[in-house]
Amino acid sequence: MNMVKLIIDGKHVEVPENTTLLKAAKTVGIDIPTLCYFELKDMNIENRPGGCRVCVVEVRGRRNLAPACNTMVAEGMEVFTHNIRVLNARRTVLELILSDHPAECLTCSKNGNCELQSMAQQLGVREIPYAGEQSKYRKDTSPAIIRDVDKCIMCRRCEMMCNDVQTVGALSAVNRGFMAVVAPAFEMNLEKSTCTYCGQCVSVCPTGALTEVDHSRNVINSLADPAKTVVVQTAPAVRAALGEEFGLEPGTLVTGKMVAALRRLGFDYVFDTDFAADLTIMEEGSELLDRLTRYLKGDKEVKLPILTSCCPGWVNFFEHNFPEMLDIPSTAKSPQQMFGPVAKEYFAKKLGIDRKNMIVVSIMPCLAKKYECQREEFKVNGDPDVNYSLSTRELAHLIKQSNIDFNALPEEDFDNPLGASTGAAVIFGATGGVIEAACRTAYELYTGKKLEKVDFTELRGLENIRHATLDFDGLPINIGIAHGLGNARKLLEDIRAGKSQFHAIEIMACPGGCIGGGGQPYHHGNSEIIKQRSAAIYREDSGKPIRKSHENPFIQELYREFLGKPLGEKSHHLLHTHYFDKSVGDFIEE
Amino acid sequence: MAKIKLSDKKLQELKDVCKSFNNEKGELINVLHKAQSIFGYLPAEVQEVIAKELNASVAHVYGVVTFYSFFTMIPKGQHPISICLGTACYVRGAEKVLEEFRRQLKIQVGETTADGKFSLSCLRCVGACGLAPVVMVGEKVYGRVSPDGVQDILSEYNN
Structure with a gap:
């Protein structure tokens, strides 16, 4: 590797060639401000369109200022990151960006989390000297995501996520000059586009241009209604990230405090989506074994590999893009949607109340869950199995609004019976976790032997696509894992081409899995945060007394009392679903 | 749509x-x-x-x-009208001519009349500055057009 020597703010720097000035400066502790630039290290995610010009620096001998995010180092360069010319230009750039930005900070849902706001603070902007035209574009509300593009600064991060990382292609920069916005094709509403609601555009948007649909008022109203029994379920990844909203170190597990907070918010029963995750393993694991045994017996009709179906963004993705392969994914509902009917058809009956008087709320790291719970097939006579899905961020707001000192809360336990779970369930929150959990159970059911080593560490990690062969007592099982929809697409195309050697594949729409979900506290491009959350998830797993789903005593009781057996008639009716061809925009062939 | x-x-x-x-x-x-x-x-x-x-x-x-402004999603009219807004045409009153076309056709630049007959666009210099202001209808060039002459041009195609 060729090294390049240069001087930045009087400091001698030596870095490999093809390093940007931004990264070179960082090696000597110089933090050049950026706005459009975005990176998730170790996940091959980088956005550097050089569009906003906030990161400009002066290079001796160069006529104009250079964007540090997009300019490579050169031998002997002399760079100034904060002389008067740079500071004035940087401030002017920001003032111009702000000149057509709505001054709605007080009521903006990004207030306090907005990178444009922090930049204005950092650069000391106290007035905006340019009074120009204001952009006026219609607001677009979908079931999960709101587009308010008047607040868009054309950083193109969402476009990079939607196209390069997720290969969803719902968003693109359209029009030009002052009229330029990021929008779906033909500027149709997001709901009509190929959007999967994965929410990765929201999680990288520096401003309030892309935000989630907020359901917390609905939840507050339900909690205040004495006629309703309000039940809450919390997804695995929430407990590994919620603490960040209260100033705790990333990776702090707040399971017990979260339960305490939910109880103080007034939920009648604080349950765990992890319980439903254990249930998912019972059904999905049995389905894997069923397909596998039939395949081994020579059944040529059987569809392998089986694909996991817990992730609603992923389900939307294959419904849009691979409609000819709808019979490959597992028919098992996601844990959120398994929890719903168990609460309303089993638990409500135990309590002797009508399902209409039970409100099920889910706390999710995800925005696609908001759409998932509104799907028609998950309703009974118009009554949704899960009424409202709140993001981790919305829960944090609810707690703050309700005068609860989160950090001072005691650690409390989930309620039974739908709060008991195993270590296998909690790792659903990290990429590779669902398939690891499934293998723990499938191994024992298939071989009839006790699994000595519960940790399948070969399935863990953050590489985009991973594969491993597990030994099921002499039978090699090929497992594939992808996180991020672009990576999923590659595995899907292999299957379509008949090249896939896998028996089972786990897919999560979001980079890192649910811990990096579109509804999590904003990581602002710090991939360390995602790694810490992942570590927390596996810590929670190893601390659990029971680590295999089929050993959860309350799951066993549920099958005994109510469901019968996995893949049985009742399970089929309540816990399995089917998929729809949602390929859109094909005007020609209709 | x-x-x-x-x-x-x-x-x-x-x-x-x-x-x-x-x-x-x-x-x-x-x-x-x-x-x-x-x-x-x-x-x-x-x-x-x-x-x-x-x-x-x-x-x-x-x-x-x-x-790119070259690309359009609106079908051009049967007789596409282009008004030159190059420097020479502009200083000799092309904008007033354009205004008259807009008024008579009741469409804006880039639009097509409801009957599909005319569409209106602007261009920059057709190399006939001596004839400024210049208007093109299809391939035909009209020189020294005044707002008063717009009616006559349109009536050529309105039968």
């Missing part, structure tokens, strides 16, 4: 254009250029086909179509 049906022949022609560029995403602008010469404009349906053939997202294709 009204849906249109592309004829099988034109659809095949469009696919052949894509093929002639090896269905490469990087050739999008060239493909759009040719497509517009086939169809006269780039309706959503055409963009859909191009996106599919080049394995690009429709949003991206639409992004490129809306970025």
